[in-house]
Amino acid sequence: MDLIQTLLDGLMVGGLYATVAIGITLVFGIMGILNFAHGQMLMLGAYTAFFVVTAGLGFWPALLIAMIAMGALGLLLERIVFRFTLTDHMQGLTASLGLIMVIENLAAAAFTPDHRTFEPPLPGSFQLGPLTLSSQRMLVLALVVVLVVACYLFLQKTRIGKAIRAMGQNRTGAALVGIQTSQVTAVVFVLGSAMAGAAGVLYGSLFAITPYMAAAPLMKGFILTVLGGLGSVPGAVLAGFLLGVAESLGSRYLSASFRDGYGFILMIIALLYFPRGLFGARGKVRV
Amino acid sequence: MSAVVEIQAPPPAPRAATSWRHRVSTVIPWAGWLCLAVLLVIPAAGSSRYIVYLGTLIALQAALATSLNIVMGYAGQFAMSHAAFYGFGAYASALLVTSVGLNFWVAVPLAMLGAGMVAALVGYPALRYTGGVHLALITFAFGELARLVAANWHSLTGGPMGMRVMYAPAPLFGFGFSSAKGLYWLAVGMLLVCLLVTVVIQRSRFGRGLVAVREDETLASFLGINVVGYKVAAYVISSMLAAMIGCAYAPIMNFISPDLLSAHETISLIGVLILGGIGTVAGPILGTIVFFGIPEMLRVARVYRLVVLGVVIVVVVLFMPKGLAGVARERLARWRRSLE
Numbered sequence: 001m002d003l004i005q006t007l008l009d010g011l012m013v014g015g016l017y018a019t020v021a022i023g024i025t026l027v028f029g030i031m032g033i034l035n036f037a038h039g040q041m042l043m044l045g046a047y048t049a050f051f052v053v054t055a056g057l058g059f060w061p062a063l064l065i066a067m068i069a070m071g072a073l074g075l076l077l078e079r080i081v082f083r084f085t086l087t088d089h090m091q092g093l094t095a096s097l098g099l100i101m102v103i104e105n106l107a108a109a110a111f112t113p114d115h116r117t118f119e120p121p122l123p124g125s126f127q128l129g130p131l132t133l134s135s136q137r138m139l140v141l142a143l144v145v146v147l148v149v150a151c152y153l154f155l156q157k158t159r160i161g162k163a164i165r166a167m168g169q170n171r172t173g174a175a176l177v178g179i180q181t182s183q184v185t186a187v188v189f190v191l192g193s194a195m196a197g198a199a200g201v202l203y204g205s206l207f208a209i210t211p212y213m214a215a216a217p218l219m220k221g222f223i224l225t226v227l228g229g230l231g232s233v234p235g236a237v238l239a240g241f242l243l244g245v246a247e248s249l250g251s252r253y254l255s256a257s258f259r260d261g262y263g264f265i266l267m268i269i270a271l272l273y274f275p276r277g278l279f280g281a282r283g284k285v286r287v
Numbered sequence: 288m289s290a291v292v293e294i295q296a297p298p299p300a301p302r303a304a305t306s307w308r309h310r311v312s313t314v315i316p317w318a319g320w321l322c323l324a325v326l327l328v329i330p331a332a333g334s335s336r337y338i339v340y341l342g343t344l345i346a347l348q349a350a351l352a353t354s355l356n357i358v359m360g361y362a363g364q365f366a367m368s369h370a371a372f373y374g375f376g377a378y379a380s381a382l383l384v385t386s387v388g389l390n391f392w393v394a395v396p397l398a399m400l401g402a403g404m405v406a407a408l409v410g411y412p413a414l415r416y417t418g419g420v421h422l423a424l425i426t427f428a429f430g431e432l433a434r435l436v437a438a439n440w441h442s443l444t445g446g447p448m449g450m451r452v453m454y455a456p457a458p459l460f461g462f463g464f465s466s467a468k469g470l471y472w473l474a475v476g477m478l479l480v481c482l483l484v485t486v487v488i489q490r491s492r493f494g495r496g497l498v499a500v501r502e503d504e505t506l507a508s509f510l511g512i513n514v515v516g517y518k519v520a521a522y523v524i525s526s527m528l529a530a531m532i533g534c535a536y537a538p539i540m541n542f543i544s545p546d547l548l549s550a551h552e553t554i555s556l557i558g559v560l561i562l563g564g565i566g567t568v569a570g571p572i573l574g575t576i577v578f579f580g581i582p583e584m585l586r587v588a589r590v591y592r593l594v595v596l597g598v599v600i601v602v603v604v605l606f607m608p609k610g611l612a613g614v615a616r617e618r619l620a621r622w623r624r625s626l627e
Contacts, residue, residue: 028420034420034423034424036427081601081605084605085604085605089420090363090365091604091608093365093423094557094561094600094604095600095601095604095605097554097557097558097600098558098596098597098598098599098600098601098604099597099601100551100554100597101551101554101555101558101593101594101596101597101600102594102597102598102601103597104551105591105593105594105597106594109591109594215431215549215550216431218427219427219428219431219432222424222427222428223424223428225424226421226424226425230420260431260432260435261432261436263428264428264429264432267424267425267428268409268412268425271412271413271415271416271421271425272412
């Protein structure tokens, strides 16, 4: 029973990681922009939720507003910064580092570095047979699954999803068959940013919100993009759940204080022995 | 065929090449070194404690930027772990001096050795692949992990509150480091070592190989360059220098905390490099003076200074990707060509 409890816990945390990783994977895999400011969008999403919930509007509107607000911010950033850095990985990466400093320090000035929490929609816990489950954690797990499935269906079934996947395979080829690459790029960035906003709300409903909360989820998101195979959405999701379970089992049965190290070790092993990750389609040249 | 022959025989240099303007153009880099020497002497010659303190900080930052330039500027690899190795050096040397009781000058090479081994372990798996994205991801994660370790290993590092260290490096060749000015010269010494390493690398076969790797890894491998080895070597050298500078940090600040290892330190260093001009000798120093010197004198609140820094990074990346020194070098080269 202890084992099952630990596994469920791991799945919940892993789902959160996966939500972060999907956003990074979308933006990186399709546009080739490694957006380090993704974590800051997550932080802003969490703050949006905090202010909406404290204003008395409740959790569900907060989730929606945070996703829309971060999508809008993503659109803004794509239009004024990232559309100019599409040709160069490193340029986009550096620009995103500048954005981190701007967003994080403005947030620290505006929101103060105090820890904030908001009332989760489902407080308390419930009994399922011999298991005691936190209601909020189960809700988060369910929401993560909904988000992941929605994202997957969007990419697989809609016309624009098809265009996005085509661009992920070959940007020039996609442009040649009449895909408006500039518009699709914007859509991808908005989608990735909205995922960051959603992940922020889910994080905020479980953990404390501070202007500096971005680094840890971002680190996990990066580990997952490597583990899952750079640019693969299903890979990122699967790796997310695996990492969550590995961390949970590791901290339950090995050492809890080394919790954040397990993912890193997994990443090193993956780079050494499975460099393409779980579902990496993008072959990496070795010279 | 005749065209090839013509190319092989360049026209003789015109007499104007030896004009005073040509001489000026060759002197400019040396004038840069002279300016640096004057700048370095000013704090030591004056009597203001504030200027000495400011000079020490700028020298440390410039040394860090110069050492990061080796892996980012010359090898073209995006390492996000520089602050982690800086902090590693600070913690390692402080612990070796205070807990083990070693001489400071013994602790420095030991800390550098440790940093080099860790860098090789982290760098090798990531640098086996082209593109540089793996290294950015893995070093970011490593830096964050190192910060977490420093913050959580209470018995060794004193946890998130940091630890207070009180010692001065032992005198070296009769030169004492216990005064503020002595520590200033320690920081300047670190900067000069980093500059020396950079210049030696730049002029060596190794440095030219690194530039080839930066420009095109596949082509470089065709030329017989051990691409992975070169990249790992650049990363290891750069990280070892960061650890060396970290060793100076502990006696200068008398205080080490895990904040030293945070990704923000690396980000601002990258900003300094981009602004100053990546892959140039003067760039890191120019960038440091602009980034840290001027706002310090203007006394802007720290938070807004960092915001301005962020905006500058974005603007420079978009509009002037070669940085100040890069633009200056290009102008100088164009001027020289126009003289010939």
